[in-house]
Amino acid sequence: MKRVPRLRFSPGPFSPGPAALSLGAIGTSALLIDRLWAIGVLAAGLFALTLRAPRHRRWPYLYGALSAGLSVFLLSPLFNTAGGGTLLWEGPTIPVVGTLDITTDELQQAALNGLRLTALALAFAVYGLLLDHDRLVSGARAARRSALAVALATRLVPSLQRDAVGLVEAVRGRGVEIGGVRGYALLLSPLVAGSLERATNLAEAMESRGFGRAGATRAPQPPWARADWLALVGSAALVVVALTWL
């Protein structure tokens, strides 16, 4: 290759390392910020970034992030006993929990917490969907085996999910319906056996490709560009501003 590859799916023009650090800073800021509009802006920005991922991959992340945030917004006012603000609704009194009510302050706090959770989940979605994990982890330069184990573990969940769907289809195809917790629990053993077999095959393939041999090198990675440094400085500034002003 004439050029050192940069990745199409990195968020914008950033390298994976600075992009991951920036996402961490954004997540931290989301926890520190107390102004509703500021968290809203963060969440909206992250939402727009998530939309850059292919549709079939992004929907579980979006569903999880938005539904978690919405749940916090809808449910937390009922159980928030801090009170304050104008009483909008008063419900029944439940033993242990107390009186269910909703005030304007509780609503604002719920919106703040809901948006915080959404922003955090979306930052994770951008990390999961758009960053090159191979290079991100190997860029750490130390503990290559551990780094690879992390990358492979990232793939384990979708592999297990595919295997579970395939196994259910294979059994249903024979006219056997699987139902209930007990039915699905019976699938655990074959799923574990399948993933062990897959792991053995993978280990064999890795060994045949020289994994574990002394003197391994690293493919060169592009140096950080100005945008990467700007992202780092901007992220640090965001955390400072979140701490002191927002």
Add this chain to the structure above:
Amino acid sequence: MALAVVERLSFSYPGAVAGLRDISLQLEPGERVALLGPSGSGKSTLLRALSGLVPHFHGGRFEGRVVVAGLDTRRARPAEMAGTVATVFQDPEDQVVMTLAMNEVAFGLENIGVEPGAIWPRVERALEAVGASHLAERRTVELSGGELQRVCLAAALALEPQLLLLDEPTSQLDPDGAAAFFDAVDALGATIVLSEQRVGRALAQADRVLFLEDGRLRLDAPRAEAEEWLAEHRPRYASSGFEPDVAVEEERPETAMLLELNGVTFAYQGGPPAVDGVDLELRRGEVVALEGANGSGKTTLAKLASGLLEPSRGSVRRHGRVAYLTQDPGRYLAKETVLAEVALGVGGDEARARAALDRFGLSFAYDRHPRDLSSGERERLGVAAVAVSEPDVLVLDEPTRGLDPDRKAELAAWLTAYAAAGRAVLVATHDRSFAAHRRIGLGAVEEVRAGR
């Protein structure tokens, strides 16, 4: 001077009977060798012996000597032989390590210590050689089986090995994909040993043929001589691989309908239609083949016919019980013994399960764990597990994958007889030699021809 020397090699896996018996051969630089033989004959084991995985990775009892480019596999570990030897395994999903295709190709180069500045140029050349440059930045989990297999070949080629070992590398590819794969292989300068059940393809690539049976080397000869030997002693291995050798009637009287699909459309979540407005009829006594390239919708249509998916538009009417054999059934095994696996489909009736296993040549394996069987044996186990309940319609998704020519012919004959007994069979397949009364081409969504 020979690139590889195998001297009196015998090997058995731990707790198993001998997988290889007294094998001696030499491989010359630049040779193209087709490695043929029935399922379980020791082809994969021989390839693993040439790469050092046998005995280092698998353990077992090893006698004799294998030397590749001066490296004795008894002393050199597989990782040390990487770069000299490269292997492409049967199932691409089980050999992919990295998230992005280009990193996958770079993985081996980093491991063998290639100078960093040379890594990306070699990645680029390897991807270009297999026509996969456009896949460089794609995520490996999003690639089709065919695309992934090309990336795996690129990962092997990037190592610039002297000896390239290919273990049924095209088993998941449609004929065009397999042809493209072999074209890429054909342009290489390395010594190649190709184990393949698509015998016609393998012979076309080879200038020498090895035939293994029961772990013994029955034939080691130049291609022309080998073709004569195969024609005389193993005729199913000598055919071109495109002609069915099981006769079916060309003209059939109209019989009762068992399955009707009318204007069936289906799309996976958020995607374009995988199947769009397809009509299909299946009558008693019929064997119908669904054909088409990878991604043409064969599997989706098979699942719609079986009731595992519901169409978003159109209707499916079933006039009887339908059973479905998933693609790659050897991966989806639910029980701890072969007998229990088959009995699952008949409420635990072991007598019926035994009869089904006997029918598919698996009577030796009642009490074995299904995952201890070879890939071809697992495919047969999968067929036995769905056929045991004797459904009116049997829907099979790529049932000949990994089957040797003899087993494939046996399966085709059995399916023809099964249909002739008043049932019907629908087979989604890449295999153009599979015997069927009708062949339905998907993609263009049209019936190709009747008879054959």
